[in-house]
Amino acid sequence: MSQTRHVVIIGNGISGVTCARHLRKLDSGVRITLISGESKYFFSRTALMYVFMGHMKFEHTQPYENHFWEKNRIDLKEAWVSKVDFGNKFVVFTSGEKLTYDTLVIATGSKPNKFGWPGQDLKGVQGLYSKQDLELMEQITQSGVSRAVIVGGGLIGIEMAEMLAYKKIPVTFLVREKGFWDILLPKEESDLVGRHILEHHIDLRLATELKEILPDEKGRVRSVITSTGEEIPCQFVGLTAGVTPNIDFLRSTELEVDRGVKIDAFFRTNIPDVYAIGDCAEFEKAPASDRRKIEQVWYTGRMHGETLAYNLCNNPVPYQPGVWFNSAKFLDIEYQTYGTVPPTWDESQIKSFYWEHASGKVCFRMLMDKEGRILAVNNFGFRLRHEFFDQAIHEKWSGEKVISRLEKANFDPEFFAPYYIEIQMAFKKEFGGNFHPAKRSFIQKLFGASV
Amino acid sequence: MKWIEKIGLGLFLIGLIAFIVIPFFGKYTLSEELVLTNTKNIHQEKMDEILSPIYGQEFSSNLAFLSAFGENFNTYNDSLKSQQLWDQVIWDDYSFPLAKAALQSPVRENPWLYFGFSIGLAVLGGFLYNFRQHSGESAGIKNNGIFHSSLKNKGLIGMLTGSFLILFYIVLYWYPAYLVNLVWMVDPISEFLSGNPASQWFLYGLIYTLAIIVMGVRMFRKYRGNKYQQLRTASVMFFQTAFAFLIPEILVLLNQPYFDFKNIWPLDYDFFYDYQIATFLSGGGVGMFMLIWGILLIIVGVPVFTYFFGKRWYCSWVCGCGGLAETVGDPFRQLSDKSVKAWKYERWIIHGVLVLAVLMTALTIANYFSGFSFLGNVTNQLHSFYGFAIGSAFAGVVGTGFYPFMGNRVWCRFGCPLAAYLGIVQRFKSRFRITTNGGQCISCGNCSTYCEMGIDVRWYAQRGQNIVRSSCVGCGVCSAVCPRGVLKLENGPEENRINELPIIIGNNSIKINL
Numbered sequence: 001m002s003q004t005r006h007v008v009i010i011g012n013g014i015s016g017v018t019c020a021r022h023l024r025k026l027d028s029g030v031r032i033t034l035i036s037g038e039s040k041y042f043f044s045r046t047a048l049m050y051v052f053m054g055h056m057k058f059e060h061t062q063p064y065e066n067h068f069w070e071k072n073r074i075d076l077k078e079a080w081v082s083k084v085d086f087g088n089k090f091v092v093f094t095s096g097e098k099l100t101y102d103t104l105v106i107a108t109g110s111k112p113n114k115f116g117w118p119g120q121d122l123k124g125v126q127g128l129y130s131k132q133d134l135e136l137m138e139q140i141t142q143s144g145v146s147r148a149v150i151v152g153g154g155l156i157g158i159e160m161a162e163m164l165a166y167k168k169i170p171v172t173f174l175v176r177e178k179g180f181w182d183i184l185l186p187k188e189e190s191d192l193v194g195r196h197i198l199e200h201h202i203d204l205r206l207a208t209e210l211k212e213i214l215p216d217e218k219g220r221v222r223s224v225i226t227s228t229g230e231e232i233p234c235q236f237v238g239l240t241a242g243v244t245p246n247i248d249f250l251r252s253t254e255l256e257v258d259r260g261v262k263i264d265a266f267f268r269t270n271i272p273d274v275y276a277i278g279d280c281a282e283f284e285k286a287p288a289s290d291r292r293k294i295e296q297v298w299y300t301g302r303m304h305g306e307t308l309a310y311n312l313c314n315n316p317v318p319y320q321p322g323v324w325f326n327s328a329k330f331l332d333i334e335y336q337t338y339g340t341v342p343p344t345w346d347e348s349q350i351k352s353f354y355w356e357h358a359s360g361k362v363c364f365r366m367l368m369d370k371e372g373r374i375l376a377v378n379n380f381g382f383r384l385r386h387e388f389f390d391q392a393i394h395e396k397w398s399g400e401k402v403i404s405r406l407e408k409a410n411f412d413p414e415f416f417a418p419y420y421i422e423i424q425m426a427f428k429k430e431f432g433g434n435f436h437p438a439k440r441s442f443i444q445k446l447f448g449a450s451v
Numbered sequence: 452m453k454w455i456e457k458i459g460l461g462l463f464l465i466g467l468i469a470f471i472v473i474p475f476f477g478k479y480t481l482s483e484e485l486v487l488t489n490t491k492n493i494h495q496e497k498m499d500e501i502l503s504p505i506y507g508q509e510f511s512s513n514l515a516f517l518s519a520f521g522e523n524f525n526t527y528n529d530s531l532k533s534q535q536l537w538d539q540v541i542w543d544d545y546s547f548p549l550a551k552a553a554l555q556s557p558v559r560e561n562p563w564l565y566f567g568f569s570i571g572l573a574v575l576g577g578f579l580y581n582f583r584q585h586s587g588e589s590a591g592i593k594n595n596g597i598f599h600s601s602l603k604n605k606g607l608i609g610m611l612t613g614s615f616l617i618l619f620y621i622v623l624y625w626y627p628a629y630l631v632n633l634v635w636m637v638d639p640i641s642e643f644l645s646g647n648p649a650s651q652w653f654l655y656g657l658i659y660t661l662a663i664i665v666m667g668v669r670m671f672r673k674y675r676g677n678k679y680q681q682l683r684t685a686s687v688m689f690f691q692t693a694f695a696f697l698i699p700e701i702l703v704l705l706n707q708p709y710f711d712f713k714n715i716w717p718l719d720y721d722f723f724y725d726y727q728i729a730t731f732l733s734g735g736g737v738g739m740f741m742l743i744w745g746i747l748l749i750i751v752g753v754p755v756f757t758y759f760f761g762k763r764w765y766c767s768w769v770c771g772c773g774g775l776a777e778t779v780g781d782p783f784r785q786l787s788d789k790s791v792k793a794w795k796y797e798r799w800i801i802h803g804v805l806v807l808a809v810l811m812t813a814l815t816i817a818n819y820f821s822g823f824s825f826l827g828n829v830t831n832q833l834h835s836f837y838g839f840a841i842g843s844a845f846a847g848v849v850g851t852g853f854y855p856f857m858g859n860r861v862w863c864r865f866g867c868p869l870a871a872y873l874g875i876v877q878r879f880k881s882r883f884r885i886t887t888n889g890g891q892c893i894s895c896g897n898c899s900t901y902c903e904m905g906i907d908v909r910w911y912a913q914r915g916q917n918i919v920r921s922s923c924v925g926c927g928v929c930s931a932v933c934p935r936g937v938l939k940l941e942n943g944p945e946e947n948r949i950n951e952l953p954i955i956i957g958n959n960s961i962k963i964n965l
Contacts, residue, residue: 044895050896055598056598056896056900299890303958310961320959327893332591332592361589390889414679414927
């Protein structure tokens with residue numbers, strides 16, 4: 001054996017890949033092996049829906065060309081890990097083959113939640129997370145599906161609804177809550193998305209849960225029964241009620257796990273030289289007051305990966321995320337958020353400014369503390385600049401200052417309607433403020449870019 | 452597909468078939484009189500002698516006529532060539548004017564009727580197919596099913612479309628005599644606009660313009676809700692119709708030189724050819740204005756506009772090649788090759804063409820000012836080589852014929868010397884860049900997939916790096932298709948425009964710029 005350290009990363013999602021890439025950049029000597037049974041080459045999980053809808057081919061979802069890995073001396077191992085021998089420091093593949101490591105990084109991501117519904121393992125019932133899930137969904141929806149039911153109102157659920165709509169399969173969308181994604185969105189935003197879902201002819205059923213999935217004689221889904229007792233005939237059921245860490249093969253070992261692999265702020269598990277990052281990791285203590293113990297978005301996966309790579313090559317620093325941000329797209333409506341906007345808040349502590357365009361498809365919300373300083377924003381149907389809000393929230397600008405400079409925060413393409421002018425006028429009307437709303441430029445007037 | 456789209460598609464196909472069949476109509480009969488009126492004085496006697504065997508003979512198709520014509524003509528020329536009597540060889544191609552003159556066909560009798568049946572139906576059908584696209588849908592990205600489409604993903608229909616386009620360009624450039632029926636068909640329009648009979652180039656210009664307009668309507672529908680896309684589409688439709696098509700014809704009607712005021716050297720590669728210069732110089736005040744205008748565009752227009760707006764001001768707002776690529780070519784934009792290898796080839800080829808164009812022009816000008824004592828007629832050989840290899844084969848056959856194989860910007864990406872010039876300015880001295888929105892990129896790949904220039908936009912977006920690439924034509928589609936609002940075309944201060952070591956914001960643990 002050579003003297004070089006061998007870092008083995010299980011999982012080639014965004015966190016594992018980011019960790020591998022940054023390791024290589026920081027240390028040209030380290031040997032890196034990236035293991036995945038799902039797909040040899042890294043792909044963007046968030047883009048699977050576009051493959052289904054024919055916007056892209058699968059290879060378009062791969063951010064790096066195939067020669068990238070060899071050039072950067074990152075060994076790719078296409079295999080599933082069946083277990084890890086932490087004592088002797090090797091992983092065992094399902095083929096029985098072994099691979100030794102000096103440092104192990106667990107980045108195995110998530111799997112769709114299943115809550116023990118009767119019939120949840122029938123043919124035609126599935127979640128959407130992996131490449132294999134996509135292939136299965138493509139195969140099942142090829143023919144013979146005259147209606148689909150989606151269970152769980154989150155981002156994957158609405159993506160699945162959009163995918164099925166592409167195949168012209170009518171969709172019934174069961175959402176447990178009273179509003180779409182209202183565990184994360186305030187009422188007005190939730191209503192806005194709900195209206196847009198209906199506009200796309202998706203049969204949205206709020207406050208309705210799945211009770212049971214019924215099979216036909218071939219063991220394939222025939223219908224679902226909802227909490228209201230209704231039976232909905234369908235040949236496809238999408239289970240999209242969130243995800244859970246994908247760590248079953250690590251349970252009942254000396255590795256300490258709870259819902260995810262337990263880690264400290266340095267991504268260290270209870271076993272030396274074993275780390276966990278991304279969706280599958282569970283912090284002992286949430287990384288910040290507005291964060292959860294398990295962080296399951298693309299951006300946090302990337303930050304975990306880059307921070308751990310740094311820590312493996314330098315004096316370790318604790319993971320310390322900055323101002324929260326996220327984005328999504330609900331059918332045709334884009335959504336961005338900077339800082340944390342909770343679904344509800346204490347009105348004696350927090351002031352909310354909400355503006356919605358007459359179309360009902362564009363809105364902006366800013367939360368401020370009692371002193372009027374910005375806490376967070378939500379924007380739907382138009383684009384805002386990350387850098388601007390990262391700075392404004394970090395430096396605790398006054399809401400007035402934020403709004404007065406909103407033109408600079410605009411990230412919509414040229415000639416788009418200048419919504420920020422209307423937002424400025426609405427803010428001034430509600431909260432006052434010593435600024436003048438921006439004026440439409442000559443070009444905006446000329447080309448009729450009105451709001 | 453609703454009934455109106457079906458009717459539209461049907462009409463378009465009928466028009467297309469008519470367009471393909473019409474060239475084979477009619478009979479051809481040549482007479483001494485026709486030969487004498489359609490040949491240059493110096494060739495009249497010889498041509499009369501060469502072609503006299505087929506005088507009065509009636510040929511039942513263009514194929515028969517042109518084969519008989521070729522036989523007689525080539526026998527004469529080949530024997531001279533074998534005797535190396537180069538100065539007696541007739542280099543002029545008389546097949547087109549003589550075929551046009553010799554034709555007797557219902558098309559020539561009723562041009563409007565046949566025009567209506569072919570181009571007219573195709574345009575009407577195309578319009579009907581396009582004008583209601585995506586009605587009843589909310590505004591948004593309309594890329595559903597593109598990679599499941601045979602036409603748009605190199606399937607059989609795509610292959611057939613590409614082959615047809617390639618064949619059309621080959622016939623148009625090198626065998627236009629086969630198309631005289633089509634040319635007769637548009638004669639009345641040409642007579643109306645310029646007072647002159649139509650040539651194959653008038654036919655081509657007309658089809659080109661109509662294609663941009665009909666497919667421009669498709670762009671308006673597809674990009675409903677995207678003002679940037681709609682405005683630049685309107686702009687290329689306007690510049691093609693007015694500047695490239697109508698104004699030059701009207702100038703001829705007014706006895707002025709034919710001139711496209713928006714075409715710029717070195718795309719307009721014959722701008723400095725001696726016969727062009729002679730036309731300008733003999734064109735009085737207007738001719739002089741054209742010469743000065745053309746030179747000002749090269750030395751002031753390109754650098755100044757590109758400094759302020761990037762090369763998009765030309766490539767995706769003004770240019771005719773760009774106009775076709777952005778309208779007719781839009782369904783194929785996803786077929787461009789994004790590999791690093793393709794980028795390498797691209798840089799060698801496009802800058803090679805630029806060097807070739809500059810060298811050729813420099814020699815031409817030097818020769819011109821030396822009163823042709825410097826190189827004599829050698830520049831003519833150079834011109835015909837460039838015209839054949841670059842002007843026709845690359846820009847036409849490959850540039851458009853390869854839409855369904857390599858995307859809609861093959862010419863603009865690999866061949867256009869003006870794009871290379873604009874690109875050098877854009878890369879090194881411009882306020883234009885595509886900015887990325889902090890850490891919001893999810894590496895989905897829509898931007899790279901739909902970049903017609905084959906730029907791997909995602910490579911930059913996912914590292915939070917501004918996109919400053921000489922090839923970017925600023926079509927804005929990467930920004931449009933991004934599901935997370937990451938990309939924005941911007942003109943701004945040059946400071947920090949090129950950030951080689953970007954920092955993705957959002958992680959306070961470490962500030963890495965790798």
